Amino acid sequence: MSVSPVICIDGPSGAGKGTLSRQLAQGLNWHLLDSGALYRAVGVACQRAGVALEAANEVAAIASVLDVDFRATDEGITVWMAKEDVTADIRSEAGGLCASRVALHPEVRELLLTKQREWACAPGLVADGRDMGTVVFPAAPLKIFLTASAEARAERRFHQLQGTGGNVSLPRLLADIKDRDARDVSRKASPLMPAPDAVLIDSTSLTVEEVVQRVRGLASIRGIASDTTD
Ligand code: DC
Secondary structure, eight states: OOOOOEEEEEOSTTSSHHHHHHHHHHHHTOEEEEHHHHHHHHHHHHHHHTOOTTOHHHHHHHHHTOOEEEEEETTEEEEEETTEEOHHHHHSHHHHHHHHHHTTOHHHHHHHHHHHHTTOOTTOEEEEESSIIIIIOTTOSEEEEEEOOHHHHHHHHHHHHHHTTOOOOHHHHHHHHHHHHHHHHHOSSSOSOOOTTOEEEEOTTOOHHHHHHHHHHHHHHTTSOOOOOO
16 A cells, blocks of 8 residues: 555635646645546536436446546646546536536445546645545544635636636526535535544635645645755
């Protein structure tokens, strides 16, 4: 079993986990696991195969043969399924909603467990998700539960999508976020919740830099990692 350190970043959609995780991984020169992208890939693969997202066995069959690959480019990390770049589909709002529906199935979560644990290798891993600290890496030496109000999260997403020229409505985004939160929190398999030993950070009125600094400070105090930046 690997003893490489893992920093878990869990929390609801839009709290800033992705940005925080990317910056931490970059600063530490560690691996980065975007577990949401795995669920998104399963959702998109099901849609393409015409599989109903409620059909647990069929969704699990798709997850068991999922051929997903992450590639670093100058524009960021792209996600590939088989030989196709599916980044745009995976990152869309529809991709996120599909992900939260396939994530309800315990069979699917179980299949993705092994895949996720394989990421924990030297020199260390920053793991971004919903159940990193509670289920996937329960022995991790640092677990962060990052939250922000639903309104702040919807607004951030609104500005992000506006920046990409997308046609979006703020009330619609807020409704989708609340919908997804409800599903993530109330599902039976690995519901979204902080691990008992997680550090809670509310990012509603914090900048990205402030959150990153806080987590880097915690990692340093706990002797987990010394940052290679600055
Ligand atoms: O982090 P994200 O927005 O890419 O995640 C999309 C959906 O995937 C989210 O609504 C719930 C699900 N998910 C999950 O259940 N467990 C994870 N570890 C990561 C994501």
